[in-house]
Every structure is written in C-alpha cells, then in structure tokens.
Amino acid sequence: xxxxxxxxxxxxxxxxxxxxxxxxxxxxxxxxxxxxxxxxxxxxxxxxxxxxxxxxxxxxxxxxxxxxxxxxxxxxxxxxxxxxxxxxxxxxxxxxxxxxxxxxxxxxxxxxxxxxxxxxxxxxxxxxxxxxxxxxxxxxxxxxxxxxxxxxxxxxxxxxxxxxxxxxxxxxxxxxxxxxxxxxxxxxxxxxxxxxxxxxxxxxxx
Amino acid sequence: xxxxxxxxxxxxxxxxxxxxxxxxxxxxxxxxxxxxxxxxxxxxxxxxxxxxxxxxxxxxxxxxxxxxxxxxxxxxxxxxxxxxxxxxxxxxxxxxxxxxxxxxxxxxxxxxxxxxxxxxxxxxxxxxxxxxxxxxxxxxxxxxxxxxxxxxxxxxxxxxxxxxxxxxxxxxxxxxxxxxxxxxxxxxxxxxxxxxxxxxxxxxxxxxxxxxxxxxxxxxxxxxxxxxxxxxxxxxxxxxxxxxxxxxxxxxxxxxxxxxxxxxxxxxxxxxxxxxxxxxxxxxxxxxxxxxxxxxxxxxxxxxxxxxxxxxxxxxxxxxxxxxxxxxxxxxxxxxxxxxxxxxxxxxxxxxxxxxxxxxxxxxxxxxxxxxxxxxxxxxxxxxxxxxxxxxxxxxxxxxxxxxxxxxxxxxxxxxxxxxxxxxxxxxxxxxxxxxxxxxxxxxxxxxxxxxxxxxxxxxxxxxxxxxxxxxxxxxxxxxxxxxxxxxxxxxxxxxxxxxxxxxxxxxxxxxxxxxxxxxxxx
Ligand code: HEM
Numbered sequence: 060x061x062x063x064x065x066x067x068x069x070x071x072x073x074x075x076x077x078x079x080x081x082x083x084x085x086x087x088x089x090x091x092x093x094x095x096x097x098x099x100x101x102x103x104x105x106x107x108x109x110x111x112x113x114x115x116x117x118x119x120x121x122x123x124x125x126x127x128x129x130x131x132x133x134x135x136x137x138x139x140x141x142x143x144x145x146x147x148x149x150x151x152x153x154x155x156x157x158x159x160x161x162x163x164x165x166x167x168x169x170x171x172x173x174x175x176x177x178x179x180x181x182x183x184x185x186x187x188x189x190x191x192x193x194x195x196x197x198x199x200x201x202x203x204x205x206x207x208x209x210x211x212x213x214x215x216x217x218x219x220x221x222x223x224x225x226x227x228x229x230x231x232x233x234x235x236x237x238x239x240x241x242x243x244x245x246x247x248x249x250x251x252x253x254x255x256x257x258x259x260x261x262x263x264x265x
Numbered sequence: 266x267x268x269x270x271x272x273x274x275x276x277x278x279x280x281x282x283x284x285x286x287x288x289x290x291x292x293x294x295x296x297x298x299x300x301x302x303x304x305x306x307x308x309x310x311x312x313x314x315x316x317x318x319x320x321x322x323x324x325x326x327x328x329x330x331x332x333x334x335x336x337x338x339x340x341x342x343x344x345x346x347x348x349x350x351x352x353x354x355x356x357x358x359x360x361x362x363x364x365x366x367x368x369x370x371x372x373x374x375x376x377x378x379x380x381x382x383x384x385x386x387x388x389x390x391x392x393x394x395x396x397x398x399x400x401x402x403x404x405x406x407x408x409x410x411x412x413x414x415x416x417x418x419x420x421x422x423x424x425x426x427x428x429x430x431x432x433x434x435x436x437x438x439x440x441x442x443x444x445x446x447x448x449x450x451x452x453x454x455x456x457x458x459x460x461x462x463x464x465x466x467x468x469x470x471x472x473x474x475x476x477x478x479x480x481x482x483x484x485x486x487x488x489x490x491x492x493x494x495x496x497x498x499x500x501x502x503x504x505x506x507x508x509x510x511x512x513x514x515x516x517x518x519x520x521x522x523x524x525x526x527x528x529x530x531x532x533x534x535x536x537x538x539x540x541x542x543x544x545x546x547x548x549x550x551x552x553x554x555x556x557x558x559x560x561x562x563x564x565x566x567x568x569x570x571x572x573x574x575x576x577x578x579x580x581x582x583x584x585x586x587x588x589x590x591x592x593x594x595x596x597x598x599x600x601x602x603x604x605x606x607x608x609x610x611x612x613x614x615x616x617x618x619x620x621x622x623x624x625x626x627x628x629x630x631x632x633x634x635x636x637x638x639x640x641x642x643x644x645x646x647x648x649x650x651x652x653x654x655x656x657x658x659x660x661x662x663x664x665x666x667x668x669x670x671x672x673x674x675x676x677x678x679x680x681x682x683x684x685x686x687x688x689x690x691x692x693x694x695x696x697x698x699x700x701x702x703x704x705x706x707x708x709x710x711x712x713x714x715x716x717x718x719x720x721x722x723x724x725x726x727x728x729x730x731x732x733x734x735x736x737x738x739x740x741x742x743x744x745x746x747x748x749x750x751x752x753x754x755x756x757x758x759x760x761x762x763x764x765x766x767x768x769x770x771x772x773x774x775x776x777x778x779x780x781x782x783x784x785x786x787x788x
Contacts, residue, residue: 063411071403074310083308083578084586091631107634110656128716129655129665130696136716196628198641199752207632 093118094208101177106207113176114208115264119191122178124170124260126211132156132169135211138255139163141218141237147252163218166258183220184261186247189240192259202242209259214243216256224249273424274337274432278439280421282330285323286398289371292320293395295576298591300491300498300773305578305590313577315597317569321778324375325446331372333439340431357412360404367397379568381455381487381777385497388490454566454761454782458483459506459513461787466509470616470741472732474516482507482516485781487764492775493551494768495521500775502764506783508746513756515742517764521556524733525769526687528555528610530677531653533708537661538654540712546659548635549589550771555609555687557767558731558740559774561623562603562754566761566780570594571602573623573639581626585636589772595626595639603754604640607729607740610687610713611650618729618742622752653689653712655697666694666714667701677709683733689714726753738766758785 088106096104096111104111112133114123126135132154140151142162154161156169163183170181194205202212216239226236226249236251250256295311298304304311312319371394377383378391409417428436462468462478469476482505490499502519529545530553531538543552563571575581576592587593596602607618626638654662666689668674673693676685689711695701704710726748731740747755754760761780767773 060411063414067407067411078307078309081309083305083590085578086585086588086636089585089629089631094632096632106631127655128651198627205630205632207630 091208094205096208097122097176099175113178116191119188120264121184121188122176122262122264123192123209124175124181125209126259128211130155132166132173133175135213135257137161137166137257139166139218139258140255141222141250141252143220143222146222147237151253152255163258167260170260178262181260181262183218183258186219186221186238186240188261189217189219189259190247193240193242193245195245203245204242212242212259213257214241216241216248216250216254218250218256218258219247222252226251272432273428274436276421276424277436278330278334278337282327282334283421285327285330286402288323289320289327290395290398290402292316292323296320297392297395299576300493302590308578308590311577313580313592314575315572316576317574317778318567318572321379321450321568322447324372324379325450326443327368328372328376329439329443329446331368332442333435336438337432337435340435357405357408360401360408363397364401364405367394367401370394371398378490379778380453381489381779383488383490385490385499388497388499450568453568454780455485455487456784457485457504457506457762457781459508459783459785461785462507462509462514464509464511468507468514468741468743470514470728470730470743472730472739472741474518474739474741478507478514479505479516487777487781489519489764489766489775489777492766492768493770493773494523495766495775498775500766500768502766502775504762504764504781508756508785510746510787512743512745515560516739517558517560517742518737518739519558519766520736521733521738521766521768522736523769524609524683524738525554525556526610526683526685527553527769528687529553529652529712530687531662531664531710531712533704533706533710534661535706538664538710539661540654540657540659541709542659544589545657545771547588548771549591549773551773552769554767554769554771555611556733556738556769557609557774558607558738559765559767560605560607560618560742561763561765562605562756563761563763563780564754564759565596565598565600565602566782568778568780570763570776571761571780572596572598573602575638581638584626584629584638587636587638591772593626593636593638593640594623596623597625599625601752601754603752605727605729605742605744607731607742609731609733609738612729613731614686614688615649615715616728616730617725618727620726620753624752649715651714651716653710653714664697664710664712666691667697667704668694668710671704674704674708674710677711685711687711687713691715726750756783758783 091106095115097113097115098104099112112125114125127133137154138152140162141147142149142164144164149162150160152161157165167181171179193203197206202214204212219238221238223235224238226233230251233251236249238247239250239256240247291312294304295316370390374387374391377387460482485504488501492498500519505516507514530541532541541553542550544550565571573594573596578590579586601622601624604621604623605618606621612618623639653664655665727744729742731738761782765774765776
C-alpha cells in the first residue's frame with residue numbers, strides 16, 4: 060500500500076513538474092526578410108519596437124522615409140505639387156510646415172536639412188521603386204503597403220521623380236506631368252504637376 | 266467494492282464518466298484561466314482552442330450519464346444483495362457520497378450558467394465544485410488504487426458479467442437521451458422577437474430610448490458574467506430590437522455603477538509624460554480605460570460565441586502566442602461574424618460604433634506587436650481617433666499635442682471628471698514643443714483626439730450613442746439590415762447575437778453562453 064501511495068504521489072509530482080517545466084508560450088518576434096526599421100539616428104530596431112523614422116529595404120538597398128501623424132514634416136496628411144526647382148509647379152500642395160503652400164522640393168530640402176536616419180541625400184523615388192512597395196496581403200481596407208512598417212500611408216497618389224511624361228485622357232490639354240503610384244488602387248499614372256499628391260522620399264544606401 | 270460493479274453496463278458508464286469528467290475538468294479549468302490567471306500556470310496540461318462547445322457538450326453528456334446511472338440503480342434495486350446489517354460508512358463510501366453532492370452542484374450550477382440564470386454565487390459554486398472534483402478524483406480514484414492496487418483498475422476496465430436485458434435497454438436509452446440532449450442543446454437560444462415598425466416612425470440615436478416603440482418592444486435579458494470590475498464580474502444586459510424594412514434599431518442597456526471615461530490619460534511625472542495604465546502593455550488594461558459594449562452578429566449560432574472563442578496562449582500552432590495567455594477570436598469555417606464595438610469616449614462622441622468583424626486568422630505581420638488573429642477592422646483606417654502620444658512606451662512618452670493654454674486642463678485635475686468629454690478638441694491644442702511643456706508634475710491630460718470627424722466607408726455603418734444615468738448605460742444603435750458589404754452580416758430572421766459589456770477594461774468583457782436569436786415578426 061505504501062508503494063502504491065508513493066507511486067501515486069510520484070505521478071502527481073511528475074504532472075506538476077511538467078507544468079512548471081513548460082510554462083505557457085510567450086509571443087516570439089516574427090522577422091521580416093525585407094524590411095528593417097531604423098531610428099531617427101539610423102540605428103536598427105527590432106520589428107516591434109519604435110518609434111522608427113526610416114525603413115531599410117534590404118532587398119533593394121534603399122532607405123525609405125516613414126510617414127507619421129505628428130504634424131512634423133513627415134506627416135502623412137501633407138500633400139505636395141510636383142516641382143524640382145525648374146520644371147513642375149511650385150507650392151500647390153497642403154502642409155503646415157512652410158509659410159507658403161508646399162511642393163516636393165520643400166520636403167526634400169527640409170528632410171535633407173534634418174538628416175533623419177543619417178540621410179541627407181533624400182530624393183523622389185522612381186515609379187519602379189514605388190511599385191516595389193505595393194503589397195496586396197494587407198488587412199481589409201488598408202492602403203496597398205505593409206502597414207506594419209509603413210503606417211499612415213493614404214489610399215492616394217504618391218509622386219515619383221519621373222517627370223516629362225505625356226498626360227493622357229482628361230489631363231491631355233495640360234501637356235506633361237510626372238508619374239505617380241496610387242496606393243489605393245496600385246495603378247501608376249502620369250498626373251499634372253499642379254496636382255496635390257503625397258510623397259514618400261527615398262535614398263540610395265551608400 | 267460491492268459485487269455488482271463488474272456489470273458491463275456499470276463498467277461502460279463508469280468509463281464514460283471518467284472520460285467526460287476529465288474533459289469537463291480540463292476544459293473548465295482552461296475557461297477559468299481567462300478570469301483567474303492562476304490557472305495559466307498549469308497551461309501545459311490544459312487543452313487550447315475551441316473549448317466552450319467541448320465543455321458544454323461534455324457537460325450535457327455527463328448529465329445524461331447521471332440520469333442513466335440513476336435509472337439503472339432504481340431498476341436493479343431488486344437484484345442487489347441486501348446487506349444483513351447496515352454497512353459501515355467507510356472511507357470510500359464517504360468519498361463517493363461527497364462526490365454525489367459535488368457533481369450535483371457542478372451540474373446544476375453549470376446548467377444555470379449555461380442558460381444565463383446563474384447569479385454570482387452560483388457561478389462561484391460551479392468553480393468550487395470543479396476544485397472539489399479535483400480532490401474527488403484524487404481521493405476516489407487514488408484511494409481505490411492505493412487500497413486495492415491493480416484489482417481496482419481491473420474492476421473498472423474489465424466487465425465480469427453478461428449484459429442483462431434491462432441493462433441493455435438502459436444503455437440504448439442513455440445513448441438515445443445523449444443524442445436528444447445534443448440535438449436540443451444545438452438549438453437552444455434566447456429568442457427575441459423583432460417587431461416591424463413603420464418607416465414613418467422616427468427613432469433618434471440619442472441613448473434616451475424615449476420613443477413609444479421601445480415601450481412595446483420585446484426585451485431579452487441576459488445575466489452576463491466574467492467581466493473585470495463589474496460587481497462580482499456580472500451585469501444584466503437588456504436587449505430590444507425593432508426594424509422598419511430598411512434599418513434595424515437596437516436598444517441595449519446594462520448596469521455599470523461607474524461611468525468610466527478616463528481612457529489611458531497622460532500624467533506628468535518627474536521624468537516626463539506617462540500613460541496611466543495597469544495592464545495596457547500586455548493589451549489587458551483594467552483600470553484606465555473607457556467603458557465599452559460589443560455586439561456580435563452571426564449566421565452561426567453555436568453556444569459560446571459562435572465558434573470564434575479560441576482559448577489558450579497559442580491555439581494556432583503556426584501563429585504567434587498572445588500576450589495575455591487568454592486566447593484569440595477567429596473563425597474556422599471561413600465565414601465572418603460581424604462585431605460592433607461601441608466605446609464611451611473614442612466612438613460615442615462621433616455617434617458611431619467601430620464596425621469590426623471576426624474572420625479566419627490573419628497572416629502574421631512582422632511589423633506589429635499585437636497579432637489579433639481573426640479580430641479585424643472592416644474598412645478604411647481614416648482620421649477617426651488617434652491617441653496623443655507619438656509612440657507608446659510604458660515609462661515616458663512624448664505627446665503629439667499640448668493645449669494652447671494650460672487652463673484647458675484645469676477641469677481634468679478634479680476627482681470627479683465624469684461630466685467632461687475626455688476628447689481633445691483638435692484646434693484648442695497645438696503640436697508639441699518642449700519649450701511649451703511647462704506643466705507641473707501631477708497634471709493629468711486626456712489622450713483621445715479626433716483628427717477628422719468620422720470614420721469613413723465601411724467602418725461608419727453603425728450609428729450608436731449612449732447615455733449613462735444613475736448606474737446604467739443606455740445605448741441606442743442602428744444599422745441597415747443589409748449593408749451589401751462582404752464584411753457585414755445582414756440582419757435577418759434567425760440571425761444570432763452575443764452581447765458583452767466592458768467596465769473600464771480593454772479586453773476583460775462579460776459573456777454569456779447561448780445566443781440571442783432574432784425572430785423577425787414579418788418572417
Ligand atoms: C464535471 C463537471 C464540470 C466541471 C469540472 C466544470 C468546470 C468548470 C470550470 C472550472 C469553469 C470556469 C468557472 C470560473 O472561471 O468561474 C466552468 C465554466 C462553465 N461551465 Fe462548467 N464544469 C462542469 C460541468 C458543466 C455543465 C454540466 C455545464 C452545463 C452545460 C457547464 C457549463 C459551464 C458554463 C456555462 C461555464 C461558464 C463559461 C464561461 O465563463 O465562459 N459546466 N466549468
């Protein structure tokens with residue numbers, strides 16, 4: 060009887076030891092093969108951590124600007140007309156950080172002054188570079204981009220640096236414009252320079 | 266051991282009871298771990314996933330077994346040898362007698378809880394009976410084993426006698442009864458009659474519910490349980506629904522002694538602004554949170570949340586574990602369940618409810634810390650509400666905006682601030698600048714801002730407004746019967762609802778087992 064009692068006790072202790080040995084699982088850190096968050100100082104960050112100011116595209120060797128909703132120059136609400144100092148139309152977009160209205164050159168100039176993530180050669184991306192951000196497995200209703208890395212992206216047009224594009228259909232009479240990629244529809248279209256569209260700057264990794 | 270225990274009927278019943286009681290116990294303890302984190306420490310031996318249907322099914326089977334056993338005892342009374350002198354109450358008999366009481370308690374309280382009729386005391390009885398059953402299994406099973414050794418095990422596994430016709434009949438009857446019980450339980454619901462009102466009848470979504478239709482509409486009343494902060498975790502939710510052929514109107518009211526609007530307020534400390542929180546970092550805040558109410562609408566009517574409640578830290582092998590260890594909502598059948606989420610600060614001031622849904626588990630998204638499985642937002646992320654911090658950290662945060670003048674914060678420094686709106690008026694505030702941040706330590710500031718006025722698109726389908734008056738929230742809500750969106754469930758005859766109230770808590774809501782099934786009077 061004592062032997063059986065000891066056996067019973069041993070079984071109970073074994074079950075208890077098992078539960079102690081295997082406490083319940085905690086979430087692990089999922090990794091992204093392509094994206095790497097960077098702090099405003101350019102330091103790499105864990106996939107969940109924040110705040111982050113830029114995202115490194117490990118596949119294409121690019122650093123992307125990250126949009127915010129904090130009314131800084133990176134606020135995702137601000138829009139810009141296309142202007143490079145010579146071609147295009149200045150000051151036809153909406154932002155609060157310029158005394159006049161805004162164009163793409165304003166953002167580039169301010170971003171280079173600020174040198175976030177250690178980058179001071181920001182530029183407009185090519186249409187192809189922008190298209191490489193399109194992402195169709197997002198949550199319902201999300202803009203077509205990986206929002207975990209690129210929050211505050213609008214369902215709207217984002218300027219590329221490719222100007223001198225002949226305009227078509229209803230814009231034809233305006234002659235030429237620049238290519239923009241729409242993150243609501245995934246389409247790439249030439250838009251008149253005077254249009255107010257969004258901007259996400261990019262820079263080549265040296 | 267009495268001699269008739271080798272009977273095949275008894276052996277089958279006893280084996281069935283062992284299996285069912287163990288299932289009931291393990292599923293029950295997993296359910297308990299939702300409100301009693303203590304049980305998470307034995308998570309390794311508790312089942313994960315769709316636990317409620319299993320618990321209810323095995324509960325019903327247990328009741329059937331007990332009825333079968335009582336029938337068998339009564340019918341075979343004559344065949345049992347009469348003891349010459351009354352038997353002494355030995356250890357085993359004492360344990361078994363106590364067992365009768367404990368099992369009766371567990372079953373009765375379980376049934377009452379199943380029909381949402383159990384006051385807090387009865388819910389507690391259910392829990393303590395389960396603890397009693399753990400002791401019972403040790404003393405009864407362990408006791409026999411220690412006393413008789415392998416002979417006891419052989420006795421419960423090895424029938425020694427033929428099955429008598431009476432036993433055979435009873436066995437069949439028990440099976441039949443089990444089938445019937447499961448059939449009936451599959452249909453059980455709180456039925457709510459939805460009256461049709463003329464289109465000309467205006468119903469204002471203002472939380473007052475003073476229109477005549479509400480005096481005539483039928484009411485379903487469910488005692489929901491298991492929520493944080495409510496008295497004993499319980500609140501009685503009353504639901505009325507009417508429709509006019511185009512839209513449905515809901516009046517939902519529930520007891521909540523405290524009106525909670527302090528939603529993760531910001532507090533100035535020595536080191537800077539801090540988000541006041543107690544469990545927000547693990548996505549389980551139960552103190553600095555607004556009151557909320559959720560309504561789930563589903564074409565599937567399985568008890569325990571329409572098959573969407575998957576308990577445990579990691580119910581999906583190939584998906585991340587959750588932070589609080591409680592579980593996830595998702596559906597396994599590919600269909601979606603509509604989920605409206607009214608929030609006393611974030612949505613009430615916009616006269617809206619968040620329109621979400623529960624669908625199949627989402628893919629893992631490396632960029633976000635919180636994996637929410639099948640609980641997803643319907644549509645556009647738009648202006649709507651934003652929180653007044655640039656990036657959430659448990660220690661210090663930087664606000665996005667500060668008031669243009671410090672007086673704007675004066676009202677929030679009083680103890681009784683429930684009359685305030687707790688929403689930051691965008692244009693009375695300005696972008697944060699360290700030079701302007703001269704607020705004294707101890708200053709409290711609201712943290713919910715509306716950047717644009719309303720949700721757009723799919724997320725704005727549900728209009729909702731509630732008032733709190735004398736310990737009760739009264740919520741009016743309306744939605745089109747059929748929005749045409751693939752992320753909404755049309756409201757029609759036979760559709761099922763579940764309602765859950767939140768008392769200043771982020772996820773710890775009350776719940777009920779059986780659905781509220783809508784019966785359209787026109788149908
Ligand atoms: C051996 C029998 C049973 C055991 C050991 C058992 C155990 C438990 C336990 C431990 C809980 C969690 C209680 C808490 O956290 O306060 C629970 C919940 C519950 N049980 Fe049972 N139970 C049994 C039988 C039944 C029966 C027969 C029914 C009725 C069909 C039932 C219906 C329920 C319900 C409705 C809940 C609440 C579910 C929830 O909170 O989400 N149980 N049970």
